[in-house]
Amino acid sequence: MRLTIVTDAWHPQVNGVVRSIENTNAELARMGVTVTMVTPADYRSMPMPTYPEIRLSLASPWRIARAMKDSRPDLIHIATEGPLGLLARRWCLKEGLAFSTSYHTRFPEYVAARAPIPLSWLYAYVRWFHRAGGACMVATESLKRELETRRLGNLKLWSRGIDTQLFQPQPQQPDPFGLPRPIFMTVGRVAVEKNLPAFLDLDLPGSKVVVGDGPARADLAARYPNVLFTGVKFGAELAAAYAEADVFVFPSKTDTFGNTILEALACGVPVAAFPVTGPIDIVSDPKAGALNDDLRTACLEALTCSRDSARALAETFSWSAATKQFLDNVVEAKVKGRRRMLIRRLVQRRAQRQAASLAGDK
Known part of the structure; x- marks a missing residue:
């Protein structure tokens, strides 16, 4: 079975979309699925305004058409709503090929935070983009319900996993990073949509650590000189950093899941977060973390949570x-897409026969 995945989010970007696709690809390979990636790495690109770390592909329609044809896909998944996703969507519709999509990020909110575009316009675009596919995958039940209220249908659940061998509890140092405990840590993209000041402004005991990079890092580091900004960490070094935290703080209100929450839990670190989509879907055990509209209260409550319970929750x-959930959705999207196209062709033929009949009557 050959699957082609089209994504505007890929290396060298460091984010949940890239990690989710990478881990899914590894599992698909074990299942005997041959995956071809269509990513910005193969095309000229330009930096995204206000976020230069993200590159916007400048591929032409014919190059994407050639890449899609050369991959000879049995199944097609379009992961993002960006330039590559748009061109792949266009090609699939032109060729009459079914495909699935996924809603990884709150695209409307992210764009609205950077440009004066009404949310209603952006959600209209999201509906237009995803309705063409046979299925649109979302990470959580709460996000599914939310998007349904915005009239986005055809939604299927695609959860996430965690590498519990890489991310696992480790012995803690008495003064990690040379800072006094307790350590309150957040990990991820340092950008406006992550709502980091909601964490950095808190009056908390001990120390605060931010692991990651992004367009807001220099500004935030200047505004919060008592906070340690470590930059990006990967692999074993990242897992070791997580394990040193006493509480993992997730201040974002715009994420659709929160892979870093799972990574922290797998390292035995209790989580503090707002009760929003993502945290409410993951932190189901009050012994493993605390959710509260008052983030400071959540942080202090999380200090009393169990590291063993955090690990046990991640292992689920x-x-x-x-x-498997992802692949089932892609296959179902193909079946549904074929059915939809068959109905469309029947309607078109009927309309053509009616037009011919009316022309003959004249």
Whole structure:
């Protein structure tokens, strides 16, 4: 079975979309699925305004058409709503090929935070983009319900997993990073949509650590000189950093899941977050973390949570189960797409026969 995945989010970007696709691809390979990636790495690109770390592809329609044809896909998944996603969507519709999509990020909110575009316009675009596919995958039940209220249908669940071998509890140092405990840590993209001041402004005991990079890092580091900004960490170094935290703080209100929440839990670190989509879907055990509209209260409550409970909760998420869910959705999207196209052709033929009959009567 050959699957082609089209994504505007890919290396060298460091984010949940890239990690989710990477881990899914690894599981798909174990399942015997051959995956071809269509990514910005193969085309000229330009930096995204206000966020230069993200590159916007400048591929032409004919180059994307050639890439899609050369991959000879049995199944097609379009992961993002960006330039590559748009061109792949256009090609699939032109060729009469079914495909699935996924809603990884709150695209409307992210754009609205950077440009004066009404949310209603942006959600209209999202509906237009995803309705053409046979299925649109979302990470959580709460996000599914939310998008349904915005009249986005055809939604299917695609959860996430965690590498519990890489991310696991480790012995803690008495003064990690040379800072006094307790350590309150957040990990991820340092950007406006992550709502980091909601965490950095809190009056908390001990120390605050931010692991990651992004367009807001220099400004935030200047505004909060008592906070340690470590930059990006990967692999074992990232897992070791997580394990040193006493509480993992997730201040974002715009994420659709929160892979870093799972990574922290797998390292035995209790989570503090707002009770919003993502955290409310993951932190189901009050012994593993605290959710509260008052983030300071959540942070202090999380200090009393169990590291063993945090680890146990993370172990309920697996990439093998999530990838099977993903593949089932892609296959279902193909079946549904074929049915939809057959109905469309029947309607078109009927309309053509009626037009011919009326012309003959004249």
